[in-house]
Amino acid sequence: MNDFNYSRFVDIGQAVDDLTKKNYAKPIAGGTNLLDLMKYRVENPHYLLDVNRLPYREIVEASNGGLRLGAMVTNADTAYHSLVEKNYPLLSKAILSGASAQLRNAATNGGNLMQRTRCYYFYDTATPCNKREPGSGCSAFGGFNRIHAILGTSDTCIATHPSDMCVALAALDAEIVVQGGEGERRIPILEFHRLPGDTPQKDNHLKSNEIITFIDLPAETYNQNFAYIKVRDRPSYAFALVSVAAAMKLTDNRIENIRVALGGVSHKPWRLPQVEEKFVGKEANNENFEQLAEELLDGAQGFGDNDFKIKLAHKTIIRALNEARTL
Structure with a gap:
């Protein structure tokens, strides 16, 4: 060091x-x-x-009926907060599936948003990595790429975003509040993280002089029909091979609204609202869930060791939606 x-x-x-x-x-x-x-x-x-010691260590109800999470609140305190457990149980469940109890006691909400990939080659400074040294190459192409991305990849990077919390935030349409030299601004969670493109060294759209202050959750809670499923190599303290945050609003088993966000498959939490909209008004059944999964995974590409992720993601999406439907 x-x-x-x-x-x-x-x-x-x-x-x-x-x-x-x-x-x-x-x-x-x-x-x-x-x-x-x-x-x-x-x-x-x-x-x-x-x-x-910045004054962002509280969770408070927002005037619009939502919830404001301080960036310095720990992941553990967030997951176990009574209002999070009651109104945003999807977020609580996602946080508790990540890391270990000891790490959740130390890690903060703002820090969770800023996590970097756990790609083997990114951590190994003896190997080329475009995220670490732009232009040096990507060792995961042709290397051991079992944990790597299948969606939104580029010729420069196939790394994945590691967070569980961010997958739930994507499904919940959270907004990130940041403070910088030009004052405060708000960034929708779906626009906060980046796909690799030709600048894989940039994980998000935060400016170099900005600090995360809050995470704002909207008034819509999705606390009735939801599921978070994380598929990993061992039961605890492992990053997702595939994770799915699913949330629905149902009336007589018909979909009023639906959200599906994926983790472990892309450089950012993967969600396609334009696909979700196609299923509003349709019956919440396995046939429609199969079709939704196919459209969410359209264009998915494996790179050898991670080819299995395409089928795994498809099955996990359907499982999560069925679990959410029957909750």
């Missing part, structure tokens, strides 16, 4: 100012991902800006 300077902040303006002025500075809260990256010398920041 390289030498670095450390500062602690209680004021968001000062933190943003330091982030703007200092070369290669990184905010740090729980540090459950950033410190690993520093140990592997994947990240080598010159400055660490401790944001734990």
Whole structure:
């Protein structure tokens, strides 16, 4: 690990100012991902800006009937919060399926959004990786790519986003509130993370001098018909091969609204609202769930070791929707 300077902040303006002025500075809260990256010398920041004492450590009801999650609230406190469990159980279930109890006690909501891929080659500085060193190549092509993406890939990168929480947030249409040098702005969760394209080193659309302050959940709760299914190699402390967050509103078994977000299959949580809209008004049955799964996975491509993910994702989507329907 390289030498670095450390500062602690209680004021968001000062933190943003330091982030703007200092070369290669990184905010740090729980540090459950950033410190690993520093140990592997994947990240080598010159400055660490401790944001734990910024005033974003609460979960409060919003005036529009939704819920506002502070960016510095831990994943554990979020998952077990009474209003999250009651109104957004999909989010609670997704968070509790990720990492371990110890990590959830330290990891923050803002940090979860900023997680970087767990691609083997990204962490191995002896191998080429376009996310780590743009233009160096992608070792996962032709390498061991069992955990890699099948949707939204590019010629430069087939890495996946590792978060469970973000998959549920995508299904719930959350908004990310950030503070930067130009003031506050809101980013819909579906626009926050990026596909790799020709800039795989960029995981999201956060500007270099912006800090996440809140996650806003809308008033629509989807707390009646929902499911989160995570398929992984072992029962705990493993990243998803495929995960599905499914949420529906039903009347007499007909779909009023439906949300399906996938994890473990793309560089960002994968959701296609234009596909979901086609099934509004249709009966919630296995035949329609099969068709929805096919359309969500249209264009999916395996790269050898991960070919199985296409069929696995198809079956997991159907299973999650049937579980949500019968809840």
